Amino acid sequence: MNMTLTGPKKAPTVGIENENADSVFLKETVYETSDLNLWYGENHALKNINLDMYQNEVTAIIGPSGCGKSTYIKTLNRMIELVPDVKTTGQIKYRNRNILDQSYKVEDLRTQVGMVFQKPNPFPKSIYENVIYGPKIHGIKNKKILDQIVEKSLKGAAIWDEVKDRLHENAYGLSGGQQQRLCIARCLAIEPDVILMDEPTSALDPISTLKIEELVQELKKDFSIIIVTHNMQQAARISDKTAFFLNGEVIEYSDTNTIFSNPNDKRTEDYITGRFG
Amino acid sequence: MKLINKNHVVKKMPTRLAVNSICKGLFFLATLFGLLVLAILFYRIFTQGIGHLNFDFFQNFASRRPEEAGVKAALIGSIWLMAVVTPVSLLLGVGTAIYLEEYARKNWITSFIKLNISNLAGVPSIVFGLLGLTVFVRALALDRSVLAAGLTMSLLVLPVIIVAAQEAIRSVPRDLREASYGMGATKWQTILKVVLPAAIPGILTGGILALSRAIGETAPLVVVGIPLFIAFLPQSVMDTFTVLPMQIYNWTSRPQEEFQQVAAAGIIVLLALLILMNSIAVIIRNKFQKRY
Amino acid sequence: MLEPKQTDTYSVQQLILEKKSKKRWNIEKLIPKLLFLTAVISVLITIGIVLTLIFETFIFFEKVSIVEFLTGHKWLPFASTPSFGVMPLVVGTLKVTVIAAIVAVPIGLATAIFLSEYASEKTRRIIKPILEVLAGIPTIVYGFFALTFVTPVLRDIFPSLDMFNAISPGIVVGIMIMPMIASLSEDALVSVPKSIREGAYALGATKLETTIKVVLPAAMSGIVASIVLALSRAIGETMIVSVAGGSTPSMSMDVTNSIQTMTAYIVQVSTGDAGYGTTIYYSIYAVGMTLFVFTLIMNLLAQFISRKFREEY
Numbered sequence: 001m002n003m004t005l006t007g008p009k010k011a012p013t014v015g016i017e018n019e020n021a022d023s024v025f026l027k028e029t030v031y032e033t034s035d036l037n038l039w040y041g042e043n044h045a046l047k048n049i050n051l052d053m054y055q056n057e058v059t060a061i062i063g064p065s066g067c068g069k070s071t072y073i074k075t076l077n078r079m080i081e082l083v084p085d086v087k088t089t090g091q092i093k094y095r096n097r098n099i100l101d102q103s104y105k106v107e108d109l110r111t112q113v114g115m116v117f118q119k120p121n122p123f124p125k126s127i128y129e130n131v132i133y134g135p136k137i138h139g140i141k142n143k144k145i146l147d148q149i150v151e152k153s154l155k156g157a158a159i160w161d162e163v164k165d166r167l168h169e170n171a172y173g174l175s176g177g178q179q180q181r182l183c184i185a186r187c188l189a190i191e192p193d194v195i196l197m198d199e200p201t202s203a204l205d206p207i208s209t210l211k212i213e214e215l216v217q218e219l220k221k222d223f224s225i226i227i228v229t230h231n232m233q234q235a236a237r238i239s240d241k242t243a244f245f246l247n248g249e250v251i252e253y254s255d256t257n258t259i260f261s262n263p264n265d266k267r268t269e270d271y272i273t274g275r276f277g
Numbered sequence: 278m279k280l281i282n283k284n285h286v287v288k289k290m291p292t293r294l295a296v297n298s299i300c301k302g303l304f305f306l307a308t309l310f311g312l313l314v315l316a317i318l319f320y321r322i323f324t325q326g327i328g329h330l331n332f333d334f335f336q337n338f339a340s341r342r343p344e345e346a347g348v349k350a351a352l353i354g355s356i357w358l359m360a361v362v363t364p365v366s367l368l369l370g371v372g373t374a375i376y377l378e379e380y381a382r383k384n385w386i387t388s389f390i391k392l393n394i395s396n397l398a399g400v401p402s403i404v405f406g407l408l409g410l411t412v413f414v415r416a417l418a419l420d421r422s423v424l425a426a427g428l429t430m431s432l433l434v435l436p437v438i439i440v441a442a443q444e445a446i447r448s449v450p451r452d453l454r455e456a457s458y459g460m461g462a463t464k465w466q467t468i469l470k471v472v473l474p475a476a477i478p479g480i481l482t483g484g485i486l487a488l489s490r491a492i493g494e495t496a497p498l499v500v501v502g503i504p505l506f507i508a509f510l511p512q513s514v515m516d517t518f519t520v521l522p523m524q525i526y527n528w529t530s531r532p533q534e535e536f537q538q539v540a541a542a543g544i545i546v547l548l549a550l551l552i553l554m555n556s557i558a559v560i561i562r563n564k565f566q567k568r569y
Numbered sequence: 570m571l572e573p574k575q576t577d578t579y580s581v582q583q584l585i586l587e588k589k590s591k592k593r594w595n596i597e598k599l600i601p602k603l604l605f606l607t608a609v610i611s612v613l614i615t616i617g618i619v620l621t622l623i624f625e626t627f628i629f630f631e632k633v634s635i636v637e638f639l640t641g642h643k644w645l646p647f648a649s650t651p652s653f654g655v656m657p658l659v660v661g662t663l664k665v666t667v668i669a670a671i672v673a674v675p676i677g678l679a680t681a682i683f684l685s686e687y688a689s690e691k692t693r694r695i696i697k698p699i700l701e702v703l704a705g706i707p708t709i710v711y712g713f714f715a716l717t718f719v720t721p722v723l724r725d726i727f728p729s730l731d732m733f734n735a736i737s738p739g740i741v742v743g744i745m746i747m748p749m750i751a752s753l754s755e756d757a758l759v760s761v762p763k764s765i766r767e768g769a770y771a772l773g774a775t776k777l778e779t780t781i782k783v784v785l786p787a788a789m790s791g792i793v794a795s796i797v798l799a800l801s802r803a804i805g806e807t808m809i810v811s812v813a814g815g816s817t818p819s820m821s822m823d824v825t826n827s828i829q830t831m832t833a834y835i836v837q838v839s840t841g842d843a844g845y846g847t848t849i850y851y852s853i854y855a856v857g858m859t860l861f862v863f864t865l866i867m868n869l870l871a872q873f874i875s876r877k878f879r880e881e882y
């Protein structure tokens with residue numbers, strides 16, 4: 001097979017490349033959130049969020065239920081706009097453009113920023129149709145290219161071997177874990193720059209969870225990943241950076257190692273040692 | 278002194294239980310009543326009409342002589358009527374349902390439209406006939422044509438289709454829409470590629486039920502002035518015609534005993550058509566049983 | 570797998586960028602406007618109905634005084650000195666509706682109670698489709714049934730009964746609206762929370778006592794709304810009364826004689842040869858208006874009652 005798809009176009013990395021000193025290796029910023037506030041009607045759900053997220057990293061967002069994790073990640077691709085009566089102030093810059101500016105077309109943003117949801121949500125169509133949904137709505141109709149995209153995306157989501165013989169069967173015949181990986185494949189099909197994941201394993205069994213965790217490690221070579229999880233071990237296992245949310249505020253944000261071994265804030269420590277949440 | 282006399286309660290218990298059983302029996306009998314009526318109705322019509330139901334009955338036009346009377350013009354006319362009602366009512370009905378469920382903001386215009394639709398559903402069908410007579414037959418000068426009758430009937434069944442389509446669209450899970458939006462799909466792409474395909478079984482089921490109402494309705498067409506007796510087939514939607522229920526009405530109201538048998542035969546044809554349509558609806562419903 | 574000949578390297582994002590056209594955004598703006606237009610049509614229908622009825626009724630009232638129409642006790646449009654008092658038609662309609670209610674309310678309600686409180690899931694799955702069939706039978710078929718079966722049977726029992734009368738169509742209209750009462754009332758009964766029932770059972774009440782003293786009162790507004798809605802349907806019913814009720818407008822309360830309802834009068838004129846523009850032609854709009862007002866009030870009433878019912882839990 002000599003027809004190949006290149007990976008997503010990577011922005012050039014900035015800074016000094018030094019093989020021996022990772023800490024000096026500066027990565028391109030993907031998302032820059034500054035002074036973000038969000039209200040659901042009167043409910044002040046996000047308060048003064050400031051966070052930067054980097055390319056080819058896994059950024060984990062942790063915190064107790066109701067602290068605003070989903071709200072924040074849905075703001076990153078403006079999915080939050082589906083909720084009526086939401087108000088925001090502040091800025092979220094994606095690749096240096098403020099996405100909260102209404103002149104930024106959400107469709108363009110979401111073509112760059114894919115999302116995987118808490119509950120697997122494949123369409124009631126065939127596996128094949130699920131994967132080509134994104135490319136097709138964006139105008140790609142060439143059958144050969146679509147076939148290639150399907151294979152590449154399913155391989156990328158580590159599900160190709162399980163489904164290659166039944167691409168035209170309904171996706172609802174797959175197990176929950178397979179469905180979630182299909183949803184990841186569907187997301188990969190348009191080769192996004194960033195993948196947002198909102199508790200992608202909370203509806204799955206431990207073995208499927210493990211598979212998806214491995215997959216995330218693999219995917220970060222080509223994509224930047226932001227993942228919400230209420231499972232602290234998961235964050236510790238797979239992420240490079242971790243942000244701890246509490247009551248709509250970022251309490252602490254740093255390297256995952258630091259957060260889990262040497263947290264700065266008393267509340268972070270209490271949370272990761274299981275004293276609440 | 279005790280407030281409750283236990284003996285008294287115990288003594289009354291068998292009576293209370295007996296009353297309970299008797300009433301249960303009465304409720305059951307009432308339920309059987311519907312079944313019984315349906316059985317008698319089908320039995321009567323079948324035995325009265327079966328004798329007339331032969332090949333000629335489908336080949337012949339209406340006639341003054343009962344033995345020569347046939348259902349050809351009416352059956353074909355009913356199909357012509359459907360050919361107008363189906364596209365018009367589905368287009369308007371599904372369009373309205375999509376607007377109300379996906380686009381409408383919560384304001385007074387929307388609540389007015391909704392209130393209006395639920396009231397329209399309760400307007401007697403004969404009143405739609407008066408509307409059709411004034412607007413389509415006279416004002417738009419469509420005369421007593423297939424088109425005038427079809428438009429009148431489309432308006433009559435519109436509320437049924439709107440409500441069915443609204444329910445079908447509403448039952449499409451939120452997370453399917455989210456998945457589509459998350460891929461960068463626009464609203465209309467999401468509706469067209471995700472919401473409507475998932476809602477189609479419900480829409481079709483409701484649509485078929487609405488069409489079977491249209492196929493059995495008589496009153497609005499009487500008022501519109503569709504002839505009761507005709508001996509030719511329409512060549513276009515601008516021609517006049519008649520339909521099965523009108524033909525049956527015509528036969529029923531004739532004094533000769535024999536025409537009642539012809540009417541019964543016509544009813545068998547009409548009921549067979551309705552059963553066919555409803556079976557299709559049931560098959561669609563079962564085939565696309567909710568999968569989410 | 571066959572090896573494709575050409576060698577390309579491309580990225581999906583680049584392809585997407587190439588395909589992106591301005592066109593899509595215009596469709597996005599156009600579609601909601603088109604859909605809004607379809608939604609407006611349903612409003613236009615109502616406006617059309619109301620305006621039609623009002624205009625033509627006004628023309629009628631230029632020929633016949635509104636006082637005579639509303640209070641007159643004689644409906645003789647075809648007489649040499651015609652008189653247009655609508656009361657006989659209203660009385661005919663009400664006679665049929667009352668008889669229909671006497672048949673449909675107890676049977677429909679009992680069916681609803683049986684289905685929601687006593688029947689097993691299996692029984693319900695058999696009975697409910699039967700009720701649906703009953704509700705889906707065309708009214709002309711019911712009309713035929715009334716004339717060729719119910720009337721002869723009644724005349725065997727009561728030989729003094731006329732060929733056309735109020736009882737036979739009344740009973741059959743009752744049969745027609747019964748499924749509506751049964752299924753809407755059942756919905757109301759089923760939506761009574763389980764906890765309310767369990768409270769009564771815990772006190773040792775039998776099923777019947779629980780149903781009558783606890784469940785029925787809780788579901789009352791839903792039940793009443795279903796009855797009002799069904800009776801409004803009975804008032805507007807046309808073919809059954811046209812076929813089996815006769816065409817003799819009458820103020821008498823006797824149900825064994827020939828009658829004429831509002832709907833049957835409209836049918837009589839429509840199938841007759843009253844010319845366009847005559848007083849008789851316009852009279853069907855005045856009668857239609859009366860019918861429309863009756864049913865509209867009842868529908869609004871049913872909506873008002875059932876909205877109150879939804880607030881209860």
Ligand SMILES: Nc1ncnc2c1ncn2[C@@H]1O[C@H](COP(=O)(O)OP(=O)(O)O)[C@@H](O)[C@H]1O
Nearest residue numbers: 040043045064065066067068069070071072083
């Ligand atoms: N659709 C909504 N409408 C109103 N309030 C909401 C909505 N979704 C979430 N909230 C509120 O916002 C806060 C954060 O919720 P969420 O982001 O879902 O938390 P998490 O994902 O961390 O559990 C909660 O107080 C919740 O009640």
Ligand SMILES: [Mg+2]
Nearest residue numbers: 069070071199
């Ligand atoms: Mg959440």
